[in-house]
Every structure is written in structure tokens, then in C-alpha cells.
Amino acid sequence: MTVADLTNSIISGGNDGLEGFLEGTMVAVLPVVWLLILGLHLARPYFLQMIERFTLRLGADLLWIIYVILRDFMIISGVVMSFMFFFPDVLTGNSLPITGNLAAVTLLAVLLIKQMGDPDHDLGHYRLCTYLLGLGAIFYFVPYILGVQFNAVASGSLKSVSDFLVSGSNTDWAIVIAYVSMALMGIIGVVAVVYALRTGGRPEAEEPIVSEAEGWQR
Amino acid sequence: MVATIVAFLPALWTASLILHLGRPYILRTLRRMGLRFGADIWWMTYLLLRDGVLFITLGVSLIYFQPNLVKNFDLPITGPLAALFLLLALVVRLWRRIDDDRGAYRLSTILLVIGATLYYVPLVFAIEGADQSYLAGFAEKFTSSSNSTAALVIMWVSLIGIIIVAGAVFVWAMRFANRTMRRSLPPEQPSEPESRAMGA
Numbered sequence: 001m002t003v004a005d006l007t008n009s010i011i012s013g014g015n016d017g018l019e020g021f022l023e024g025t026m027v028a029v030l031p032v033v034w035l036l037i038l039g040l041h042l043a044r045p046y047f048l049q050m051i052e053r054f055t056l057r058l059g060a061d062l063l064w065i066i067y068v069i070l071r072d073f074m075i076i077s078g079v080v081m082s083f084m085f086f087f088p089d090v091l092t093g094n095s096l097p098i099t100g101n102l103a104a105v106t107l108l109a110v111l112l113i114k115q116m117g118d119p120d121h122d123l124g125h126y127r128l129c130t131y132l133l134g135l136g137a138i139f140y141f142v143p144y145i146l147g148v149q150f151n152a153v154a155s156g157s158l159k160s161v162s163d164f165l166v167s168g169s170n171t172d173w174a175i176v177i178a179y180v181s182m183a184l185m186g187i188i189g190v191v192a193v194v195y196a197l198r199t200g201g202r203p204e205a206e207e208p209i210v211s212e213a214e215g216w217q218r
Numbered sequence: 219m220v221a222t223i224v225a226f227l228p229a230l231w232t233a234s235l236i237l238h239l240g241r242p243y244i245l246r247t248l249r250r251m252g253l254r255f256g257a258d259i260w261w262m263t264y265l266l267l268r269d270g271v272l273f274i275t276l277g278v279s280l281i282y283f284q285p286n287l288v289k290n291f292d293l294p295i296t297g298p299l300a301a302l303f304l305l306l307a308l309v310v311r312l313w314r315r316i317d318d319d320r321g322a323y324r325l326s327t328i329l330l331v332i333g334a335t336l337y338y339v340p341l342v343f344a345i346e347g348a349d350q351s352y353l354a355g356f357a358e359k360f361t362s363s364s365n366s367t368a369a370l371v372i373m374w375v376s377l378i379g380i381i382i383v384a385g386a387v388f389v390w391a392m393r394f395a396n397r398t399m400r401r402s403l404p405p406e407q408p409s410e411p412e413s414r415a416m417g418a
Contacts, residue, residue: 022225061256068247069263076236080229087346088353111236114243120250175350182342192239196327200320201241203249 023090026081027148030100033078034140037107040071041133044126072114078107086182091174095151096167097143098174101181106136108188116195223278224293228341230275231334234304237268238330241323269311276304283377288369292348293362294340295369298376303333305383312387 047067054060082104084090085097097103110129117125147165154162167174244264251257279301281287294300307329314322344360347353362369 019225057252058255061251061253062259065251065256065260065263076233079236080232083228083232086342088342089346089349092349111240115240116242118246120247189235193327193331196239196241197324199242201245201316201323201327202320203242203246 023084023094026084027094027096030078030081031141031144033074033081034103034137037071037074037078038133038137040067040074041130068120075107075110079104079111082107086178086185088175088178091167091178092171094168095148096174097140097148098165098167098170099139099143099177100167101178102184103136103140105181105184105188106132106139108185110136112188112192115192223281224291224345227275227278228338230271230278231300231337233271234268234275235330235334237264237271238327272304272308276301276308279304283373283380285370285373288362288373289366291363292345293369294337294345295360295362295365295372296336296340297362298373300333300337302376302379302383303329303336305380307333309383309387313390 047063051060051063054063082100085101085104090096110132113119113125113129113132117128119125119129143165147162150158151162151166151169163169164173244260248257248260251260279297282293282297282301287293288298307326310316310322310326310329314325316322316326340360343353344357348357348361350357358364359368
């Protein structure tokens with residue numbers, strides 16, 4: 001073995017180790033992010049009650065801004081950190097929740113509703129966001145707790161169930177679910193881009209130019 | 219370091235897209251602010267995050283323009299083109315007011331989406347799917363280290379594009395400064411002949 005081979009091996013090992021460290025850290029942080037997402041979304045009535053108690057409009061506005069920024073930043077972080085669930089090699093080589101990518105899809109769907117709708121004022125949109133977040137939490141926490149974290153202590157049929165829920169020990173299903181999730185992500189992404197192009201980045205679609213005569217008739 | 223940057227770039231690209239496409243939601247929330255102060259803080263935070271993340275993504279993407287890394291590391295083969303499209307999206311922001319001009323926003327969106335596609339597809343199906351037997355052919359063609367000839371051609375072409383765009387921005391910035399700063403200068407006073415100034 002030459003010095004160059006040894007150097008390349010050390011660099012390669014270091015790179016793999018760093019990548020593993022980054023992915024491991026994300027896996028460890030994601031449950032906390034999910035809890036924060038759920039907590040902040042469900043705590044909306046508490047914040048609204050607090051806002052009503054403010055005597056200054058400035059304080060109320062600041063509290064609302066901080067709440068909205070925290071809540072939405074957590075959802076964006078959840079999507080960004082879940083990106084590794086879409087990498088086939090990472091899925092097959094690590095013990096990850098098998099439906100973690102579907103959980104990321106639900107987060108992106110919530111962001112799509114926020115882009116196209118108004119969950120802070122429209123009850124239907126808020127409910128839809130809540131259902132999606134609940135579904136996403138199930139997709140994330142069930143395989144995470146019963147699969148990834150239960151794997152070492154489970155035995156018998158429970159061990160089989162646990163293995164099924166872990167991507168590294170159920171690679172066929174993990175890859176299929178990953179491709180389904182990718183397709184769903186792609187569809188949501190296309191809808192978001194089409195909406196952005198149609199509205200030009202405005203909350204509503206561009207209104208058609210109406211002539212003066214038409215305007216009066218209306 | 220390079221591996222960490224490469225591993226972190228998908229996060230930056232995703233955040234860039236989400237923040238850019240989330241503009242309608244930001245405006246909808248902004249309109250409901252009771253005070254101008256709150257609205258300004260909200261809008262400022264959004265702008266700083268959106269444009270800051272885009273700029274950082276461009277800065278980090280510069281690793282795709284280092285020939286040694288392109289040849290020796292497993293990088294997405296169209297990563298440099300993605301960086302070029304990202305720069306073009308930033309230039310649209312510079313030359314036109316994308317927050318007022320719908321056409322400019324649409325153009326910026328299209329450039330960002332093309333850039334993201336050029337980045338995500340080889341990353342997911344080549345770099346992060348190389349161990350899957352059915353993706354082996356795709357991975358070989360779209361990974362910079364295994365198809366280094368094509369990767370280097372794409373890199374040099376993109377680099378020329380980056381230099382042309384950066385040069386155009388430089389010329390534009392100089393012209394803009396000349397136009398706006400000359401306007402704000404006080405008019406020049408005609409200089410007196412030296413003899414009169416001396417009191418002769």
C-alpha cells in the first residue's frame with residue numbers, strides 16, 4: 001500500500017464517518033423537531049388567548065410573529081431534515097423509520113396548504129393541516145418507536161414486526177415506499193410551482209383586466 | 219469538509235425552494251399585521267432568510283467548480299449547471315424587482331426549479347443510489363468521478379457561463395453606480411484662474 005492509497009483511505013473513511021455522523025444527528029434530532037411541530041401547531045389557541053391579554057398592539061404583533069416564525073420554521077426544518085429518507089443507499093444502509101419519507105410528504109403537504117390556503121383563518125384548512133400533521137406523526141413515531149428503538153429488545157413475532165418497520169431490515173418495502181413518497185413529493189412540488197407561476201408570487205391569482213364598460217355592468 | 223458540504227446542500231436547496239415558493243403565504247400573513255412595525259419585521263425576516271439561503275447555497279455550490287474535487291469525489295454531474303441557474307435566478311433579483319414584477323418572479327421561479335432539478339435528480343438517483351443494482355448505469359453516467367470527462371466538460375462550460383454572468387453583473391453595477399451617484403453629486407463649480415485667486 002502506497003502513501004497515496006493510505007491517504008485516500010483515511011479521507012474516504014473520514015468522509016463516510018462525517019456523513020454517518022450528520023445522518024445520525026438528524027435522526028436523533030427529528031423526533032424533537034416533530035414534537036415541536038405538533039406542540040406549536042396545537043398550541044395555537046393558547047397563543048390567541050395570550051394575544052387577547054396584551055394591552056399594547058405592538059406586543060401582540062410581536063408575539064404572533066415569533067409564534068408563526070417558530071411554527072413554520074420547524075415545519076420547514078422537518079422537511080429539510082427528512083431529505084435523507086429519499087436517498088436509496090441511506091435507507092438500505094441504516095436503521096431508519098420505514099415510513100419517515102411519507103411523514104415528510106405530509107409536512108410538505110401542510111406547507112402547500114399554507115401556500116395556497118389560509119390555515120390561520122380558514123377552519124377547513126386548519127383542520128386539514130392538523131389531520132396531515134397527525135398522520136405524519138403516526139408515519140414517523142410508530143416505526144421510530146416500535147421499529148428503530150424497539151428492535152434490540154423485541155423478540156418473537158414482535159421482533160418480526162419491529163424488523164418490518166425498520167428500513168435497513170426491510171429494504172424491499174423501504175425502497176418501494178421511498179419511490180411512492182418521491183412521486184408524491186414531485187406532485188406536490190409541481191402543484192406549488194404551478195401555483196407560484198400562475199399567481200406570480202401573490203396570495204391570489206392575477207385578476208383579469210376588465211374593461212370600464214364590463215366593470216360597470218358588474 | 220467537502221462531504222459535509224455535499225451532504226448539506228440538499229437541505230439548502232430545499233430551503234431555498236420552500237422560501238421562494240412560500241411568498242404568497244408570507245404576504246397573506248403580512249396583510250393581517252395590525253402595525254406597520256410588525257409587518258416590516260415579518261417582511262425583513264422573510265427577505266433575509268430567503269435571499270440569504272439562496273446566496274449561501276450559491277457560495278457552497280462553488281465546490282462544483284474545483285476540477286480536482288469534480289474528478290475525485292462522487293458529485294452530481296450537473297451540479298455546476300445547477301449553480302449557474304441559481305446565479306441566474308439571483309441576477310434576475312438584482313436586475314428586476316421580483317417582489318413587484320410578476321414576470322420577474324415567474325422567471326426566477328423557473329430558473330430555480332430548473333437548477334433544483336439538475337441538482338436533485340443526479341444526487342438522489344446517482345450519488346445516493348449507487349449501491350442499487352438497477353440504478354448502476356444511471357449512477358455511472360451521472361456521478362462526476364465515474365464519468366469525469368463529461369463532468370469536467372460540464373464544469374468548464376458552467377464556469378464560462380458563471381464568468382459571463384458575473385462580468386455582466388459587474389458592468390451593470392458600475393453603470394448603475396455611475397448613473398445614481400453622479401446624480402447625487404453637487405454641481406461642479408467653475409475653477410477661477412490662478413492669478414485672480416491669488417488676488418492679483
